[in-house]
Amino acid sequence: PETFYPNATELESAEAVSAVLTGDGVDVDLQVEGNAVPEVWPVESVTVAGLDVDIDLPASDPEGAPLTFSLDLTGLDGTVTGAGPEIVFTPADGFVGTTSFSFSVSDGEASSPPAEVTITVFDTYVSTDLSGAVEGDFDGDGSSDVAHIDDALGVWVAASSGSSFAFERWSDAVPGAAWVEFVAGDFNGDGYDDVAGFDEATGRWWVFRTSGSSFVVESWAQFGTASGWTRRLVGDFNNDGRDDIANYHPNLKRWWVSISTGSGFSTQLWAEFGTGSGWSGQLVGDFNGDGRDDIANFHPGLGRWWVSVSTGSVFSTSLWATLGSGGDWVNHVVGDFDGDDLDDVAVFNEVTGGWELSTSTGAGFDTGTWALFGTKAGWTVAASGDFDNDGLDDIANYHPALKRWWISISTGSAFSTRLWAEFGTGAGWGPHLVDDFDGDGVTDIANFHPTLGRWWVSVSTSDAFSTTKWAEIGPTSPF
Numbered sequence: 001p002e003t004f005y006p007n008a009t010e011l012e013s014a015e016a017v018s019a020v021l022t023g024d025g026v027d028v029d030l031q032v033e034g035n036a037v038p039e040v041w042p043v044e045s046v047t048v049a050g051l052d053v054d055i056d057l058p059a060s061d062p063e064g065a066p067l068t069f070s071l072d073l074t075g076l077d078g079t080v081t082g083a084g085p086e087i088v089f090t091p092a093d094g095f096v097g098t099t100s101f102s103f104s105v106s107d108g109e110a111s112s113p114p115a116e117v118t119i120t121v122f123d124t125y126v127s128t129d130l131s132g133a134v135e136g137d138f139d140g141d142g143s144s145d146v147a148h149i150d151d152a153l154g155v156w157v158a159a160s161s162g163s164s165f166a167f168e169r170w171s172d173a174v175p176g177a178a179w180v181e182f183v184a185g186d187f188n189g190d191g192y193d194d195v196a197g198f199d200e201a202t203g204r205w206w207v208f209r210t211s212g213s214s215f216v217v218e219s220w221a222q223f224g225t226a227s228g229w230t231r232r233l234v235g236d237f238n239n240d241g242r243d244d245i246a247n248y249h250p251n252l253k254r255w256w257v258s259i260s261t262g263s264g265f266s267t268q269l270w271a272e273f274g275t276g277s278g279w280s281g282q283l284v285g286d287f288n289g290d291g292r293d294d295i296a297n298f299h300p301g302l303g304r305w306w307v308s309v310s311t312g313s314v315f316s317t318s319l320w321a322t323l324g325s326g327g328d329w330v331n332h333v334v335g336d337f338d339g340d341d342l343d344d345v346a347v348f349n350e351v352t353g354g355w356e357l358s359t360s361t362g363a364g365f366d367t368g369t370w371a372l373f374g375t376k377a378g379w380t381v382a383a384s385g386d387f388d389n390d391g392l393d394d395i396a397n398y399h400p401a402l403k404r405w406w407i408s409i410s411t412g413s414a415f416s417t418r419l420w421a422e423f424g425t426g427a428g429w430g431p432h433l434v435d436d437f438d439g440d441g442v443t444d445i446a447n448f449h450p451t452l453g454r455w456w457v458s459v460s461t462s463d464a465f466s467t468t469k470w471a472e473i474g475p476t477s478p479f
Contacts, residue, residue, distance in 0.1 A: 036062035038105050040115040046452050048122045049096055057085045057103055058424055065107040076101045089119055096123045122474050135433040136184035136193030138210045144435035147195050149182055155208055155215055158471055162438045165455055165471035171208055171215035176201055185234040185243030188262045200227050205265055221258050221265035235284040235293030238312045250277040255315055271308050271315035281332025285343030287360045296345050300329040305358055305365055321358045321365035327351050331382035335393030337410045350377045355415060371408050371415035383434040385443030388462045400427040405465060421458050421465035
């Protein structure tokens with residue numbers, strides 16, 4: 001039968017009628033269905049005075065009919081270019097504040113109710129000098145927080161209340177510092193996370209030691225070689241209850257470990273590699289179950305995992321797995337995916353679209369394919385954590401073009417991949433920080449968007465993400 005769609009204003013809900021048309025002895029059944037009304041959703045965006053901003057207007061039609069956009073720009077402090085769904089907003093000269101307009105769509109038969117687009121225009125970037133952000137429980141309340149490092153204004157902590165972030169300034173800036181990386185860990189063993197930053201201007205490790213409500217800034221180590229270090233990994237490599245930092249230099253082909261004494265770092269040579277450069281994934285975990293953290297090193301050209309096992313004073317490095325050299329390897333992660341209390345590693349192959357999981361035996365890796373994706377390329381973020389609270393680590397996969405978080409849930413021997421969240425804005429996010437931000441014992445993801453200047457936290461409900469805005473600091477440069 002042929003389907004006819006009348007004007008939606010004539011039918012409050014879908015109805016079906018039957019009729020018999022007689023002609024040349026042929027009976028035809030005719031079914032009439034109501035036309036569903038298309039939908040639109042509100043949008044929030046931010047920019048700074050004099051700067052254009054791209055805005056996507058979200059809309060859909062249940063029958064998939066093409067849509068025509070109508071914009072009501074009455075009272076808008078600026079101009080709009082484009083007819084939808086993609087438009088460009090230009091603030092009026094000298095305008096600072098909040099302005100808005102509404103839009104609706106039509107499928108040719110019915111029109112949606114309008115939705116509002118709200119745009120906040122700042123006078124300038126609020127934080128142009130942010131060098132980084134790291135997660136950790138800095139106030140010791142059981143919920144993870146985020147520390148922001150501002151070159152000019154010091155360190156600001158976004159303390160979690162369980163449902164939002166509250167910003168407070170915790171320390172002064174370090175004058176003249178040229179920060180290249182920040183890491184978090186409990187470096188003095190008091191149960192609170194601290195922040196460490198490496199300053200290439202002086203070759204120093206500075207530790208921002210927490211008191212629970214502020215940071216005390218101290219110089220803990222000075223390197224003779226200030227630049228060229230490509231990896232700085234946190235772990236308890238000697239099992240003394242204090243976190244240390246492993247530093248890798250590809251030109252020197254060496255791992256130097258900065259062992260914490262509780263009030264400073266003692267830096268020692270722990271390993272020397274025959275191949276210095278080309279290592280794409282270097283991950284910290286306890287791969288042999290002795291209580292000391294080790295480092296797994298992946299070389300994509302060789303397709304091999306080499307594990308540097310800690311003895312407490314040096315690394316003993318040996319080959320643990322060969323995956324082959326034919327892959328296009330990206331997104332390396334570490335976690336206990338099979339629940340045996342030994343850390344495992346995984347790497348994604350863009351040639352096959354497969355997650356290659358290397359489970360630890362304590363002395364080597366057993367490797368197999370745990371998942372195959374239909375979309376093989378374009379995954380920009382992969383992060384491990386126990387997102388469904390079953391005791392097995394999983395992998396969260398983000399694709400900016402799809403605007404979605406897909407979670408690869410571990411069964412102990414394979415991944416079952418499911419859609420957990422869809423974002424209105426796909427690109428421009430970073431960093432994505434993984435930790436327990438609401439204190440319920442389940443892993444969440446905090447997503448920062450520099451252009452929007454906002455933290456959105458995807459809180460796990462154990463079978464999906466509930467994503468809400470937790471803080472707004474204003475537009476900032478990427479970091």
